[in-house]
Amino acid sequence: MVPISISTGTGDFIEGYEEFCSAKKSDITDITIGTVLVIRGVNNIVYNIVDDLSGVVDIYYRTEEGQHFAEDY
Numbered sequence: 001m002v003p004i005s006i007s008t009g010t011g012d013f014i015e016g017y018e019e020f021c022s023a024k025k026s027d028i029t030d031i032t033i034g035t036v037l038v039i040r041g042v043n044n045i046v047y048n049i050v051d052d053l054s055g056v057v058d059i060y061y062r063t064e065e066g067q068h069f070a071e072d073y
Helices: 064-072
Strands: 002-007 015-026 036-039 042-050 056-063
Touching: 036 056, 042 064, 056 064
Parallel strands: none
Antiparallel strands: 002 015, 015 056, 036 042, 042 056
C-alpha cells in the first residue's frame, strides 16, 4: 500500500492508499489494464502497470467497487 494525497484545489486534500503488487515481467504476460485479480477472495481490477525496465513491474489494482467509483469521476 502506498499513501496518496490529492489537492481539491480549494486548500483541502483527499487522502487514501493505492494498492499494488510487484511481479517479474516475464510472469505476467496475460495481465493487462482491466484484468480481474482475485486476491484473498476479493475481485480487484488492474488500473495501472508501471514498468521501470528492471524486469519487475508494479501492478496497481483496486476493488471492483472502487473501480466503479473511479469511473464515475
